[in-house]
Amino acid sequence: xxxxxxxxxxxxxxxxxLVGLAWPSLAVAETWHVPDDxxxxxxxxxxxxxxxxxxxxxxxxxxxxxxxxxxxxxxDGDPDEVILxxxxxxxxxxxxxxxxxxxxxxxxEGFTLRRANEAVSMTGLWxxxxxxxxxxxxxxxxxYGSEGWIVGNRxxxxxxxxxxxxxxxxxxxxxxxxxxxxxxDIVDGAGRILRxxxxxxxxxxxxxxxxxxxxxxxLEDNETGALLNRGEVVVQASTFVSNLVGVYLIDSPAYVLxxxxxxxxxxxxxxxxxxxxxANEIHTSDYVGISExxxxxxxxxxxxxxxxxxxxxxQLADSHVHNNDFFGGLKGLVISGGGAxxxxxxxxxxxxxxxxxxxxxxxxxxx
Numbered sequence: 560x561x562x563x564x565x566x567x568x569x570x571x572x573x574x575x576x577l578v579g580l581a582w583p584s585l586a587v588a589e590t591w592h593v594p595d596d597x598x599x600x601x602x603x604x605x606x607x608x609x610x611x612x613x614x615x616x617x618x619x620x621x622x623x624x625x626x627x628x629x630x631x632x633x634x635d636g637d638p639d640e641v642i643l644x645x646x647x648x649x650x651x652x653x654x655x656x657x658x659x660x661x662x663x664x665x666x667x668e669g670f671t672l673r674r675a676n677e678a679v680s681m682t683g684l685w686x687x688x689x690x691x692x693x694x695x696x697x698x699x700x701x702x703y704g705s706e707g708w709i710v711g712n713r714x715x716x717x718x719x720x721x722x723x724x725x726x727x728x729x730x731x732x733x734x735x736x737x738x739x740x741x742x743x744d745i746v747d748g749a750g751r752i753l754r755x756x757x758x759x760x761x762x763x764x765x766x767x768x769x770x771x772x773x774x775x776x777x778l779e780d781n782e783t784g785a786l787l788n789r790g791e792v793v794v795q796a797s798t799f800v801s802n803l804v805g806v807y808l809i810d811s812p813a814y815v816l817x818x819x820x821x822x823x824x825x826x827x828x829x830x831x832x833x834x835x836x837x838a839n840e841i842h843t844s845d846y847v848g849i850s851e852x853x854x855x856x857x858x859x860x861x862x863x864x865x866x867x868x869x870x871x872x873x874q875l876a877d878s879h880v881h882n883n884d885f886f887g888g889l890k891g892l893v894i895s896g897g898g899a900x901x902x903x904x905x906x907x908x909x910x911x912x913x914x915x916x917x918x919x920x921x922x923x924x925x926x
Contacts, residue, residue: 590614592635600624600643604632615670621646623655623675626665628683634669638692645675654697661686661707672696678714681705681727688712693721699736702727702748709734717741721760724748731755736763742781745769752776757784763802766792773797778805787811794818799826808832808855815839820848826867829855829876837861844868851876851899859883864891870909873899885909 588610597603600622603613609629617640624643626632634641645655658675659667663683672678673695679688681702690711693699698721699714705727714721717739722731724743729750736742742757742764749770756777757763763778764785773794778784784802785794792813799805799820806815808829815834820826820841827836828847831854840863841848848867851857856877864870866887871880877898884905885891891909892901 588612592616593620594618600632604630609664615641615643617641619644623658625660626662626667628662629664631666631668632659633666636669638669638671638690641669642671642673644673647674656680658696661688667691677701681707683707693717698723702729705729708732713737715739720744721757724750736760741765745771757781762786766790778802783807787813799823804828808834808857820844825850828852829857831855832857834858839863840865841870842866847872850874851878853897864888869893873897880904 590612591597591603591607593600593603593613593615597606600615600620601624604624604626607613607627607630612631612633614633614635617636619642621644623645643658645658648654655675657677657680658672660680660682661667664685666687666689667679668689669691671692675696677698678693678696679700681700682705684706686705686707688700688709693712693714694716696717697719699717700709700722702724707729709722709729709731711733713735715737720741721736721739722743724745725747727748731743731750732753734755736757738759740761742760743752744765747768752771752773754775758779760781762783763781767788769790771792774796776797779800781802783804784799785806788809788811794806794813795816795818797818799818801822803824805820805823805826809831811832811834813834815827815836817838820839821843823844824846826841826844827849830852834857836849836857836859838861842865844867847869848864849859849871851873853875859871859878859880860882862883864883864885868889870885870888870891872893874895875897880899880901882903887908891906892904
């Protein structure tokens with residue numbers, strides 16, 4: 560059995576080295592060069608074994624390959640110098656299925672990947688997609704029942720999804736996604752999104768029945784920044800700028816904590832949700848800062864709302880609104896029907912606080 564150095568643990572690497580010295584039968588990893596050792600990427604990968612590295616030199620390589628278990632496929636040059644290209648579409652306009660398929664422990668790193676239905680398909684455990692530029696594809700990275708890392712990539716103009724995950728656990732860090740239909744679409748999955756930028760998409764983030772933590776990320780100029788539908792999701796310490804809707808909650812118990820919103824249509828929009836919306840800073844929403852609709856019963860507290868057309872709007876909602884600060888804007892708090900409660904909110908420079916179709920004594924009952 561071949562053993563190799565882990566990219567994530569120098570201590571493990573030392574242990575493997577010591578064991579290797581005492582166990583001579585452990586194979587030594589090889590580095591194979593394209594085109595020096597092999598004429599094609601496919602031939603090099605066919606020869607590579609676990610722990611080997613295949614270094615691909617500058618040029619455009621038309622290919623569709625599977626990276627064997629534990630093999631690293633790495634560009635020997637900058638991403639714009641080393642291009643893996645799925646090729647022209649066929650006569651019916653169909654592209655190749657994938658440029659790269661990753662198996663268990665496989666890595667693709669440092670390339671430009673282009674022209675395919677999927678640039679990278681993650682099909683195994685502990686695979687990695689690092690430092691690539693991905694363009695002219697339907698899906699940038701697709702993961703099916705996988706675990707792994709998607710780190711430091713730029714994905715531009717994917718016509719379907721930049722990243723798609725179904726039944727997978729992923730660590731999605733330090734990526735830049737620009738344009739296209741969907742930024743990151745996760746179904747029945749888990750993991751985190753950290754320090755990732757998503758701009759100019761129809762929907763930046765979309766989570767269904769998933770357990771995800773989004774931290775220190777930026778959503779800008781999207782129609783919807785994040786759609787959260789069921790599942791356990793935490794969105795925290797992130798920035799939402801110039802989205803028509805910043806965060807849209809549907810039947811969601813999500814935590815929306817300590818985020819910054821600016822120039823949204825709706826910063827946070829909620830239907831049939833029991834979310835916790837706390838300590839957010841919301842500026843200059845064209846329509847509403849926080850909108851709670853029918854069936855919502857969120858806890859909305861300790862938020863700062865500045866110069867929004869409407870600060871918080873509760874329409875037939877049962878939400879609890881307390882300890883929020885409202886500064887400026889046309890209407891600070893609008894409550895229309897429902898069983899909403901409001902207490903200890905501060906209003907300064909707000910033109911109006913409106914209770915529409917509701918008994919104010921009932922509104923304040925119990926506080």
